[in-house]
Amino acid sequence: MTLKIDDKILMSVEKPSRYTGGEWNRIIKNPAEVKIRFAFCFPDVYEVGMSNLGMKILYRLLNEREDTYCERVFAPWTDMEDKMRQNGIPLFAIETGDVLTKFDFIGFTLQYEMSYSNIVNLINLAGLPIKRDERDKSHPFICAGGPCAYNPEPLADIVDFFVLGEGEEVINEIMDAYAKWKDSAGERDDFLRKLAEISGVYVPSLYKVEYGSDGTLKTFEPIDKSVPAKVRKRIIKDLDNVYYPDKVVVPFNQIVHDRIMLELFRGCIRGCRFCQAGYIYRPVREKSVERLTKLAENLVNNTGYEEISLASLSTSDYTKFQELTNKIFEMSEGKKVNLSLPSLRIDSVSLALLEKAQKVRKSGLTLAPEAGSQRLRDVINKGITRDNIIDSVSLALKSGWNNVKLYFMIGLPTETYEDLDGIAELAFSIIDEYYKIPKQERAKGLNVTVSVSNFVPKPFTPFQWEAQDTIETLIEKQKYLKEKLKHKNITFNWHEAKLSFLEAIFSRGDRNLSNVLIKAREKGCKFDGWNEYFDYEKWMQAFKDASVDPGFYANRKRNIDEILPWEAIDIGVSKSFFKKELQKALKGEISPNCRQACAGCGAALFEGGICVE
Amino acid sequence: MKEGYALNRLRAKFSRGETVKYISHLDTLRTFERTIRRAGIPIAHSQGFNPRPQMSFGLPLSVGVTSDSEFVDLEMDEKIRPQEFIDRMNNSMPEGFRIIEADYIDSKGSLMSSISGASYKVWVEAEVEISKEELQKRIKAFLEKEFITVEKESKGHIKLVDIRPDIFAFEVVAHNPNEVCFFMTLSAGSNSNLKPELVIKAFKIENKFELCVSKIHRTALYGKECTELIKGEAL
Numbered sequence: 001m002t003l004k005i006d007d008k009i010l011m012s013v014e015k016p017s018r019y020t021g022g023e024w025n026r027i028i029k030n031p032a033e034v035k036i037r038f039a040f041c042f043p044d045v046y047e048v049g050m051s052n053l054g055m056k057i058l059y060r061l062l063n064e065r066e067d068t069y070c071e072r073v074f075a076p077w078t079d080m081e082d083k084m085r086q087n088g089i090p091l092f093a094i095e096t097g098d099v100l101t102k103f104d105f106i107g108f109t110l111q112y113e114m115s116y117s118n119i120v121n122l123i124n125l126a127g128l129p130i131k132r133d134e135r136d137k138s139h140p141f142i143c144a145g146g147p148c149a150y151n152p153e154p155l156a157d158i159v160d161f162f163v164l165g166e167g168e169e170v171i172n173e174i175m176d177a178y179a180k181w182k183d184s185a186g187e188r189d190d191f192l193r194k195l196a197e198i199s200g201v202y203v204p205s206l207y208k209v210e211y212g213s214d215g216t217l218k219t220f221e222p223i224d225k226s227v228p229a230k231v232r233k234r235i236i237k238d239l240d241n242v243y244y245p246d247k248v249v250v251p252f253n254q255i256v257h258d259r260i261m262l263e264l265f266r267g268c269i270r271g272c273r274f275c276q277a278g279y280i281y282r283p284v285r286e287k288s289v290e291r292l293t294k295l296a297e298n299l300v301n302n303t304g305y306e307e308i309s310l311a312s313l314s315t316s317d318y319t320k321f322q323e324l325t326n327k328i329f330e331m332s333e334g335k336k337v338n339l340s341l342p343s344l345r346i347d348s349v350s351l352a353l354l355e356k357a358q359k360v361r362k363s364g365l366t367l368a369p370e371a372g373s374q375r376l377r378d379v380i381n382k383g384i385t386r387d388n389i390i391d392s393v394s395l396a397l398k399s400g401w402n403n404v405k406l407y408f409m410i411g412l413p414t415e416t417y418e419d420l421d422g423i424a425e426l427a428f429s430i431i432d433e434y435y436k437i438p439k440q441e442r443a444k445g446l447n448v449t450v451s452v453s454n455f456v457p458k459p460f461t462p463f464q465w466e467a468q469d470t471i472e473t474l475i476e477k478q479k480y481l482k483e484k485l486k487h488k489n490i491t492f493n494w495h496e497a498k499l500s501f502l503e504a505i506f507s508r509g510d511r512n513l514s515n516v517l518i519k520a521r522e523k524g525c526k527f528d529g530w531n532e533y534f535d536y537e538k539w540m541q542a543f544k545d546a547s548v549d550p551g552f553y554a555n556r557k558r559n560i561d562e563i564l565p566w567e568a569i570d571i572g573v574s575k576s577f578f579k580k581e582l583q584k585a586l587k588g589e590i591s592p593n594c595r596q597a598c599a600g601c602g603a604a605l606f607e608g609g610i611c612v613e
Numbered sequence: 614m615k616e617g618y619a620l621n622r623l624r625a626k627f628s629r630g631e632t633v634k635y636i637s638h639l640d641t642l643r644t645f646e647r648t649i650r651r652a653g654i655p656i657a658h659s660q661g662f663n664p665r666p667q668m669s670f671g672l673p674l675s676v677g678v679t680s681d682s683e684f685v686d687l688e689m690d691e692k693i694r695p696q697e698f699i700d701r702m703n704n705s706m707p708e709g710f711r712i713i714e715a716d717y718i719d720s721k722g723s724l725m726s727s728i729s730g731a732s733y734k735v736w737v738e739a740e741v742e743i744s745k746e747e748l749q750k751r752i753k754a755f756l757e758k759e760f761i762t763v764e765k766e767s768k769g770h771i772k773l774v775d776i777r778p779d780i781f782a783f784e785v786v787a788h789n790p791n792e793v794c795f796f797m798t799l800s801a802g803s804n805s806n807l808k809p810e811l812v813i814k815a816f817k818i819e820n821k822f823e824l825c826v827s828k829i830h831r832t833a834l835y836g837k838e839c840t841e842l843i844k845g846e847a848l
Contacts, residue, residue, distance in 0.1 A: 007827065011677050016635040024647070024707045250647055252633070252640045252707070304647030304705070335650065336664050 004097035009087065013079045017252050018046040021094040024250040025302065027063045027070075031096055034069040035179055037103040038062055039093050039140070041073040043118035044529070049074045050249065051257035053311060054109055054146060058167055060245035068175055071095040072249075073106075075118050078527065081125065091126040100126035103140045104178065108159070110148035113506035114499065114528040116155065119144075120521040123158070130518055132160050132205065137188055143174075149202075150233075150280055151459040153565040154506050156204035157514035161195050163202075164569060165233030166266070168242050170200045196227050200234035203227075207568055209511055215552055217510065217563035232570040233280070237608040239266065239287045246298035250305065259307035259340070260299045262292060264324070267609065268313035269594035271601075272370070273381045273585050274412065276458035277313055279573050282601065284594055285609030289320050293327045300337050307338045315341075317595075364403035364449075365396050371412060372422025378588045379414050381581075389426065394433040402443035404430055410477045411455035411469035411500075414586065420477060423450065424484040431489050450485055451493040452478065454500035458507050459566045460573065462581035465558040468504040470551075471497045498536040502528070504554035510565040513553075516546045574602035621657070621689045623698060624724070624843050625715040628681035629674060633709030638673035644707065645685060652705040654698065655691035671724045671834055671842070672731065672801050675808070680831035681713065682731075684842050686724045692717070716843050727842070730781060730835040731801035733809045736794050740823035745788040751820050752783055763815040776815060779807035792827070801834065 010016040031037060040059055042049025049055060055072070062070035071093035076084060084090070090099045100106055106126070108119050120130055123142065129135050132142070144155060145163035152162040163170055174195065181191040195201045206227045212218040222229055236242045244263070251258070267284035268277060287295075296308055308328065310318075318324060328339055369389055371377045377384065393404060408423050427450050434446045454474050457466045469477070474497040485492045506513060520542035527533035543550045558564070560579060577600065584591060591599050594610050604611040629641075636644065646666050649656050658664035667688035674680055693701075695715040702712045720727070755761070761777040782798035799807040809829055817824045836842045 007677065010635060015637075016676065017637070017640065020632065020635050022632045022708055024644075024651075024705075252636045252644055254640070254643070301651065304650035306646065306650070336658055336666075337650075338663075 004092070005089065006087070009080075009083045009089075013083060014077060015046075015253055018074070019076065019080065019094070021072075023252060024304075025247045026072075026095060026249050027059070028095065029063070029069040031069055031098065031102075035067040035182065036065075036069070036105070036175055037098075038068055038070040038105045038107060038175075039073045039100050039103040040070055041100075041106055041108050041122060042075070043108055043115040043122055044075050044527075045077050046074045046251070047253065047255040050251050050255045052109065052111065053261050053263060054167070056248045056261075057243075057245060058107075058171065059249070060247065061168060061243050062171065062175070064243070065172070065175060067179060069095075071098075071103075073100065073122070075122055075527070076125075078533070081121075084125065091122055100140065101128065104182075106140050106142045108142070108144040108146075110144050110146040110155075112529060113148055113154075113503050114534075116506060116517055117520055117525040117528050119155070120158065120517050121526045124521065130521075131157055131514070133157075135160075135188075141178075141188075141191070147277065147280060148507070150276070150569055150571060151507065151509070151566040152202055152204065152569070153511050154509040154513035154517065156511045158517070159204070161192060161201055161203045163234075164200050164231060164571075166236050167234075168236050170198060170234045173198050174201065193226070199232060202231040202568065204511075215549075216559075217565065217567070220563050220565075220567045222568075229568065230570045231568055233572065235266075235283075235285075235572075235606050235608060237285070237606065239285050240291045244295060246295055247302045248299065250303050257309070258305075259309050260296070260303060260305045261309055261311040262296055262299070262328075263287070264292060264310055264312045264315060264318045266312070269317055269610065270314055270383070271381055271581075271591055271593060271599070273379070273462045273581060274370070274409065274455060274458070276461050279460050279601070280571050281313070282571070282573055282594075282603035283606060283609040283611045284317075286318060289324050289327060292324060293331060296328050297331050300332065300335055306336070307340055308332060309340045364405050364447075365393065365401050366405040366407070367393070368407040369426065370407065370409050371415075371419060372408060372424070372426055373419045374422075375588055376412060376415060376419045376422070378590050379585050380409075380412055381585070381590050383590060383593065386426070386429075390429055390433060393430050394436075397430075397434050397442060397446075398437055400443045402434075402446050403449075404447070405449040405451065406430075408450065408452045409455045410452050410481070411474055413455075413463055413466045417477075417480065420481055421484070423452070423481060427485060427490055428487070431487065434489075446489045447491060448489055449491045449493065450481075452481060453495045454497055456500055456503045456507055459564065460571050460578070462578045462585055464508065464564065464578065465560055465562075465582065467557040468501070468554045470555055471501050474500065496531070496534070499528070499534055501550070501554050502536075502539060505550050506553075508565065509553050512546070512548050516542050516548050519545045572601075572603040572606055577601045620717045620719060621692065622718055622720065623687045623689055623695065623715055624718045624720075625685050625687065625698070625702075626713045626843060627683050627685065628711045628713055629679055629683060630709040630711075631679060633707065634677055634679045637676055638670070641674075642668075642670065644710065648702060648706045648710075649687075652701040654687070654701060655689060655693065657688040657690045669724050672728050672806070674831065675829075678829045678831060682831055682833045684724055684728075684834060686718075714843060718843065724842075725803050727836050728802035728834055729800065729804075729837050730798055730839065731831055732782070732796065732798045732833040732835075734786065734794055734796055734830045734832055735809045735813065735826060736792060736828040737813060737824040738827050739791055739793060740825075742790050743793075743822070745785055748785050748788070748793065752785065752816075755816055755819055756780065756783060761815050761819075763811060763818065765811060776807055776811060779805055780812060783812065793824075796832075798833075 059070055062068050073093050092099050123130050141160045143161050144159045149162045177194050192203045196203045196206055206223050208223050210219040265286040267281040269284050270278055272278050370382045427448050430448055457463045478494045523538040525538050657667045669686050671684035698715050699712045760775045762773050762775050764771050765774045779800040784796050786796045787794035797809050813826055839848050841848055
């Protein structure tokens with residue numbers, strides 16, 4: 001396809017190949033020959049968006065349909081956006097260069113709350129009305145999916161419909177319904193009504209919301225009886241027999257995850273109480289070793305990538321991990337392809353495996369204790385002990401590792417300064433272990449990186465009712481740790497507390513936040529996930545203009561019986577389970593992981609994976 | 614084996630079209646590595662932790678410039694027929710890149726160091742209309758100068774350089790009222806490398822008119838004494 005952007009513009013921006021497409025394995029169709037045009041829109045730059053696994057799957061899946069052409073759209077970097085606005089160029093899709101108004105659907109993937117300002121900005125750059133009730137039959141439908149869609153409410157006034165859960169099946173049902181509706185010459189609402197009948201589709205305009213005098217939700221109900229009160233997420237029961245692309249687009253420029261991503265399984269057996277991903281993807285479902293080995297080989301042959309990474313939550317929990325990695329090593333070595341192993345859980349660190357991986361790629365040892373003390377690790381149900389950590393690190397140090405990264409969270413429920421002391425104690429114990437090894441037997445120069453993020457309470461976790469620490473408290477704790485961790489072998493990193501505050505607002509926000517987002521965009525908020533663009537003052541001004549109190553969302557402990565903004569969404573895991581888990585957490589009691597024993601979370605209703613094994 | 618070693622080097626000539634002209638040199642390198650793997654080309658790899666395919670490129674092409682005369686050398690593990698190499702590569706290469714020619718060469722030196730010159734077509738937009746005759750007169754006067762000094766920016770420093778010895782040819786090949794296409798042959802390679810933009814810059818300063826480069830296309834790369842880089846024939 002021809003490039004429609006003037007050469008002069010492209011020559012004046014950074015990395016112009018972000019906008020020109022033409023990559024290997026990208027799909028070319030004639031738009032005139034399809035019935036449905038779908039713009040898959042990732043609300044961040046090309047390099048970030050192209051690294052997303054969901055996009056890779058859905059792009060190919062939609063294009064398998066003869067009646068549909070799915071193209072890719074990314075947020076132009078700010079230099080390009082400026083040029084586009086100056087020259088009256090609206091947002092366009094990479095494959096054809098066509099503007100988004102020509103499409104039937106614009107689908108956003110919601111990976112991170114701090115990309116919401118980009119979504120609003122992109123809709124505006126496409127020349128479309130931002131609010132859904134201002135759009136009419138001449139406009140595309142705007143939909144969204146991905147992990148943040150489980151609390152769709154902050155975007156409820158902007159997005160027409162949300163897709164909950166895994167998209168492989170439901171997206172085809174939506175396209176079929178649309179093809180029918182397009183022929184019927186019906187109204188926009190007719191299609192949305194039809195969608196509400198499809199399991200896994202949430203249409204915010206079909207729910208009415210009332211607030212009490214204290215700002216909490218008083219009612220959250222369907223507008224009439226034909227609309228379901230609860231929308232249950234969709235899952236794929238058998239991952240071995242569902243579509244997975246063995247061809248993916250190979251970008252020209254280096255993207256964030258510039259390698260083959262092999263998805264071993266979905267879900268996580270662990271149930272760490274702060275982790276939303278540990279609940280929303282339940283139940284755990286694995287792909288077979290045979291299927292994965294074949295996929296890996298096809299992907300290498302079809303992409304030419306020089307590296308394969310295993311992409312899943314807590315990847316080493318894959319039941320046949322050894323067998324799989326051996327098979328992949330066998331296949332990839334002759335082709336000079338590297339296998340990179342993700343951060344392994346400490347209780348399953350296999351040094352032999354790590355050494356094998358290090359043969360081709362020297363990387364550091366990454367561990368995520370998340371909390372410094374055993375008490376707090378039990379509160380969050382991170383089932384590892386201090387001995388687990390020290391033993392495996394010590395073994396690794398003896399085998400020549402000298403780079404250890406430790407991930408922690410601060411601001412967790414029940415946390416005290418003694419728990420923070422635990423973080424420092426752990427770091428210093430690792431240093432002690434290193435110096436215990438005779439000089440000639442250890443690698444030169446130890447570096448322990450301690451990275452501390454701030455706890456953000458998430459919907460669909462046992463901590464969904466909890467308050468986030470205030471910005472001041474978080475900064476206080478960071479300062480405390482900074483003092484404690486002063487040592488030549490330690491590098492201390494921490495996260496911006498103001499950004500975590502905004503994350504906490506949007507992760508558990510309600511419909512009133514749509515207006516804040518619109519105001520924030522007007523003030524120029526975008527690329528909030530990028531340090532250089534995050535502007536806290538602008539955000540606070542936007543909250544003020546919309547008369548919304550940000551602390552109400554971030555720092556308020558919810559009443560256990562309060563109606564939550566995501567009340568209409570059903571992930572299978574029950575609310576009563578979360579209540580029970582919260583009680584156990586506060587008492588410091590741990591729960592078994594799914595492989596040890598069933599905790600009765602409710603996800604068994606999907607009749608899939610580990611629940612039926 | 615020893616004598617045959619040099620002949621394991623395959624040199625390929627390729628083109629880079631409009632659709633891929635914004636790909637940087639580093640990205641071009643990666644694109645070739647991946648194309649080679651997809652095409653199953655038996656290229657040799659370096660030893661060590663991170664084996665890299667043994668491949669080296671000629672003169673990097675600036676972002677935005679098209680070409681139908683780029684070169685790359687590959688050290689082969691196993692010899693395949695040049696035509697097979699061309700076909701397999703072209704079947705696995707993103708649109709816009711194309712292998713035109715390939716052959717085994719008897720050379721041990723690096724490709725980069727054997728390059729001495731390059732020809733370009735350069736399209737410029739002129740602010741005022743200039744007749745073809747007038748332009749030719751000005752070029753003639755320009756080339757008759759003993760020195761052509763111009764400010765050149767490299768690595769953040771600005772220095773004054775004489776570019777006259779690096780210009781071998783400079784002429785008008787097409788002329789529209791507001792657009793002119795020049796042909797240039799300039800020195801290129803690791804010893805001295807003159808970019809066509811700098812010639813245009815010097816020419817416009819000399820003549821005090823506004824010229825804006827709209828497109829550059831490399832038509833040829835030459836070896837020592839103006840030879841063709843694969844067959845070694847004089848050009």
